[in-house]
Each structure stands twice: as C-alpha cells, then as structure tokens.
Amino acid sequence: MRWTRRRLGITLLGVMGIAIAAVPFLTDDRYLLKVLTFVGVNAIVVAGLALLFGYAGQISLGHAAFFGLGAYMSAYLTTTHQTPWLLAVLAGTGIAAAGGLLLALPSLRLKGHYLAMATLGFNEIMSVLFVELRGITGGNNGLSGIPFPSIGSFVIDTPAGIYLLVWGVAALAFLGAANLVRTRPGRAMRALHGSELGAVASGVDTTRLKVQVFALSAALAGLAGALYAHAVGFISPTQFSLEFSILLVAMVVVGGTGSLVGPFFAAVVLTLLQYVHALIPGLGNDVASVIQDWEVDISGMVMILTVIFLPGGFAALVRRKRIGVAVDGETV
Amino acid sequence: MRLLAVCDLSKRFGGLAAVDGVSFDVHEGTIKAVIGPNGAGKSTLFNLITGFDRPDVGSVDLLGCNIVGMNPHKVVRAGISRTFQNTQLFEELTALDNVLVGMHTQLRTGFLGGALRLPWTLTEERRARERASYLLRLVGVEQYVMTPAADIPHGMRRLLEIARALAAAPRLLLLDEPAAGLNNRETQSLARTLYRIRDEGVTIVVVEHDMGLVMEVSEEIVVLDRGRKIAEGPPLLIQKDAAVIEAYLGEEGEYV
Ligand SMILES: Nc1ncnc2c1ncn2[C@@H]1O[C@H](COP(=O)(O)OP(=O)(O)OP(=O)(O)O)[C@@H](O)[C@H]1O
Numbered sequence A: 001m002r003w004t005r006r007r008l009g010i011t012l013l014g015v016m017g018i019a020i021a022a023v024p025f026l027t028d029d030r031y032l033l034k035v036l037t038f039v040g041v042n043a044i045v046v047a048g049l050a051l052l053f054g055y056a057g058q059i060s061l062g063h064a065a066f067f068g069l070g071a072y073m074s075a076y077l078t079t080t081h082q083t084p085w086l087l088a089v090l091a092g093t094g095i096a097a098a099g100g101l102l103l104a105l106p107s108l109r110l111k112g113h114y115l116a117m118a119t120l121g122f123n124e125i126m127s128v129l130f131v132e133l134r135g136i137t138g139g140n141n142g143l144s145g146i147p148f149p150s151i152g153s154f155v156i157d158t159p160a161g162i163y164l165l166v167w168g169v170a171a172l173a174f175l176g177a178a179n180l181v182r183t184r185p186g187r188a189m190r191a192l193h194g195s196e197l198g199a200v201a202s203g204v205d206t207t208r209l210k211v212q213v214f215a216l217s218a219a220l221a222g223l224a225g226a227l228y229a230h231a232v233g234f235i236s237p238t239q240f241s242l243e244f245s246i247l248l249v250a251m252v253v254v255g256g257t258g259s260l261v262g263p264f265f266a267a268v269v270l271t272l273l274q275y276v277h278a279l280i281p282g283l284g285n286d287v288a289s290v291i292q293d294w295e296v297d298i299s300g301m302v303m304i305l306t307v308i309f310l311p312g313g314f315a316a317l318v319r320r321k322r323i324g325v326a327v328d329g330e331t332v
Numbered sequence B: 001m002r003l004l005a006v007c008d009l010s011k012r013f014g015g016l017a018a019v020d021g022v023s024f025d026v027h028e029g030t031i032k033a034v035i036g037p038n039g040a041g042k043s044t045l046f047n048l049i050t051g052f053d054r055p056d057v058g059s060v061d062l063l064g065c066n067i068v069g070m071n072p073h074k075v076v077r078a079g080i081s082r083t084f085q086n087t088q089l090f091e092e093l094t095a096l097d098n099v100l101v102g103m104h105t106q107l108r109t110g111f112l113g114g115a116l117r118l119p120w121t122l123t124e125e126r127r128a129r130e131r132a133s134y135l136l137r138l139v140g141v142e143q144y145v146m147t148p149a150a151d152i153p154h155g156m157r158r159l160l161e162i163a164r165a166l167a168a169a170p171r172l173l174l175l176d177e178p179a180a181g182l183n184n185r186e187t188q189s190l191a192r193t194l195y196r197i198r199d200e201g202v203t204i205v206v207v208e209h210d211m212g213l214v215m216e217v218s219e220e221i222v223v224l225d226r227g228r229k230i231a232e233g234p235p236l237l238i239q240k241d242a243a244v245i246e247a248y249l250g251e252e253g254e255y256v
C-alpha cells in the first residue's frame, strides 16, 4: 500500500484526536481545562462558519448572536423552568437555527457587503435584546447559576468531564462537516462559491442551498453557545458582541477558505491568544495584558494581513506547497 | 418527435429587440445549429429557453409543457442542460468534481445523509463517480480527472463543461459556441464528440461561428439576424440563401 496523502492525513487526524482526548488524563489544572474547553466551543462554531464562508462563500458577521441565542435559551430553560439539560441544549440549537432561517430568507438575496451589513445589524439588534429582555436574559447582570450538563441523574460536573463533552461534540461537528463537503450538498456549496451561474446551470437551487447552509451554521453556533453556558455557569450580554463575531470570522479567514483543518487550527490559536498569560508562565504580566487588551485588534490585523498577502488563508499556503510533491493520493 | 417548440419568443433590452418573434422546432435525436452575426441574439435565445432570462412574449414547450417562467435550476430537472459562451466552471474543483456537481439533479444525498455518510450515500457516491468518469471519457478529458478546472487547457475546459452539462442526463443539450478558441484538430474531435453524444440519445442545439463545424454536424440550421429569424433549413440550402449571405456580408463576409 502506498503512503498516500489521504492516509497521511487520516493518520495525523487520528493522532490529533488521541492527543485531544488524552489531555484531561495528563493534567488536572482546572483553569487549563476550562480554557481548552473554550477552544472546543469556538471550534464548533468555526466548523459551521467554515462551511458557510469557506465553502459556500457567504459572509456572516452575526454568529456571536446565534451563539448568544443558544446560550440564553438553554440557560433560561434550565434555570427558570428546570428543563432537562439535553432538551434545553436542543432548544438552544433549534432557536438559533430558526433565527438563522429567518435572517437568511430575506438577506441571502443580498450579496457581499450587503449580506455583511444585514448580519452585522442582526448582531447589534440581538445585543440590545439580550440586555433589554430582562425577564428572560437578566439584563446587564446576565444569568447565573446555570446548572452543569446532566442526563437523568448523571451529572457532568468536573472540568475534565465538560472538556470531554465539548470536544466530543466538536469532533462530531468536524467529522460531519468533513463528510458533507465530500458529498452532494458540500460539492454544491463549493460550486456556488466558484460560479453561481454554473451551479444554477447544474440544477442547484442556490437560494435554498444558501438558506440551508446559513441555518446549519447558525444551529452549530447555537449548540456551541448552549454548551458554553453550561460549561461556565454564567452568561452576560458582553460575551455575544460584534467583537466575538469578528473574531469567529477571523478564524475562518486566517485558517483558509475551502478548508476545515485550517480554520480549526486558527480557532485553536486565536482562542488561546486570549489566555496567553496563563498558558505561558514565563510571560510578563504587562506583555500578557497588552495581548489580552488587543486580542480583537491582533486578530483583525492577522485577518487583514491574511487577506492581503495570503488570499485563501493558511490552508491555501499548505496546498500550494504540496503541488508538485504529491498529485497522487486521492483515488477516483 | 418534436422535443422542443419555441414559439414567437421575444425579448427587449431597453429599446433593443435582442430576440424578436423567433419560432422553431427541435426534433428528438437531431443536431440543430443556430447561427448569426455578433449580437444577433443567439445567447439571449439560449437564456430565454433555459430560464436565465424571461421572455417578454412567446412560449417554450418541452414535450408539450410550457417551461417559460420556470427557475433555471428547474429547467435542468425538466431535461435541458446548457453550456455558456464564457465557460462557467468551478475553477477550484477537479474535473471529476465539476462533473459530479453536474449530477446534482441525479443524486439524492441531502445534508443529513452527507454528514452521516449513510450506507446508501456511499453507494450513490460510488455510482456517481463511475458515471462521472464515463462522461469525462466520452468527451475526452479523462486525463484531467484530478486536475482543478483552473489548470486545464482552454480547449479541454469547453469539453469539460459539456461533460458537466451531460451529467444532468438532459434530453436536450444547448451548447453556446463550443468551438470558440479551439484549434482545427480540437474542432474535428469536437464534431466526433457531438455525434457520440447524439448517439447516446441526447438532442443538441449548438450556437456556433465555426461554419465548417456547423455545416458538418447540423441537420438543420436556424439563422438569426438582429433578433429575427431570417432563415431555417438544411445546411446546403442555408449556404445558398440570399438573406443569409446578405446578413453575413453586412458584417463579416468570410463566414459563409
Ligand atoms: N443583459 C443584457 N442587457 C442589455 N442588452 C443585452 C443583454 N444581453 C444581451 N444584450 C444585447 O442583446 C443583443 C443580443 O446579444 P446576444 O449576446 O444574445 O448576441 P449573440 O448572438 O450571442 O452574439 P455573439 O455572437 O457575440 O455571442 C446584443 O446587442 C447585446 O448587446
């Protein structure tokens, strides 16, 4: 058997999966596990955004709002109505999907900048609602005392348990997305991105497809938000601001279009940047606080530099390097 | 049998009658050519038939059903596929994936089936790949299966777009200037490919400026000039038609 690109890729992914799964068995540093859990949460959102932006070519600056919708829905149901966790998370996912559908139906007729503006506006409106709907969201104080994930009497209340739960979901999200892009719906997304005329001429209902991908990515954001709420136990409106939406888009842009692995690594790096002081012990406090204060700006800069000097993101860089080295691998 | 009936089709852009009261039939299993000077309305005619543009008046019947007003992706399902004068390939996708997208209407895998890789999804996927490879061989671009469309030589790109159009299993195939930019040898091979496609049971309407190719492959020719149909008939009669010669001499004499 040849050591093809595909087998190499699968092997690397396997090693990475084992490494991620092994973390809680190697450390019991609660803070580190919590930070890495946030990485997993962001990765779930990025799986959806990579499909929407990186594959289907549709921009969204509103995904923090879908994340917030999922978080508030699940938090509200579990804290005030004692809804079972699983049901509440599903409801959070569902309401984000529904929100995505409602936003997508009118706005996906818009292109480029206009779609960006529509989703940006949506994020701002939701930010206001998260504050103003005090009865549900707790206003500026947010919601606290959100219970741990549980199914029946089985409660996941350790950092390690929550870490594994979130990363399990993240793994499924990426696996599903990876399968999707290699079958009919995923090919149609990439076609849409390449030539909308060509996609239509191939019989693809492009409007319907855009709405579907948008709703799917909103659902994943909602799911991540719900998981996040139960992982931290406290949520407040500032966590779901436009800044977070931009950070999420930066992850996909930097990671690369038409790729899942690229955005995944970008999500890891750009999330960890926020917690750099805790992760690199030797780092001076002043340096750490500068990085923290400028997190969004740094991500923004990296995004701009990527767009200018590395269109297609890091994934494109890796692909370019490979040309001439291995054209085999993929089999028909 | 009458496959397509275009009746009194008209389209104005502002003050310009791009297509003006054009009628003709296409019979199943034939190759028909549509010719005419630049700006005669040939591409617009294709857009009207395939739903990319809506006619002001007139009807397009496919096997007796009016398809005017249908969304272009539905027209594909109804049985008409097309290529574009400016090729509309998916540049980053391989030739194989381009054709697999063309099979969109023939496959059924949805979001759930795709994400979960259900057993029947895999079966469908394997069959689709076999069919796509066959179509690439049929048009003669099999050596580029795994090459991104952007890296495929010009002439081969036109053939690839034909393969993608065939992937939707159309009854009627509309080709907009398939020989544009091809050299002599490639044009010869295109002619053979068109015969092969017709022999597979696909009816063809081809818009083409290469008169050698038109006279060789087509059984019937429709001639447009400034939006109007000025002649229709077999190649030998069209070559001698006074109105046709007049129309072409008014533009560029060397065509006929
Ligand atoms: N969308 C449009 N808006 C305005 N005018 C248009 C549009 N599409 C085509 N036209 C005009 O309609 C006329 C017919 O154009 P069309 O593209 O159908 O010609 P054609 O016969 O395909 O020419 P060619 O041989 O150059 O491809 C031209 O004068 C063209 O400028």
Ligand SMILES: [Mg+2]
Pocket (backbone or CB within 6 Å): B042, B043, B044, B085
């Ligand atoms: Mg034209």
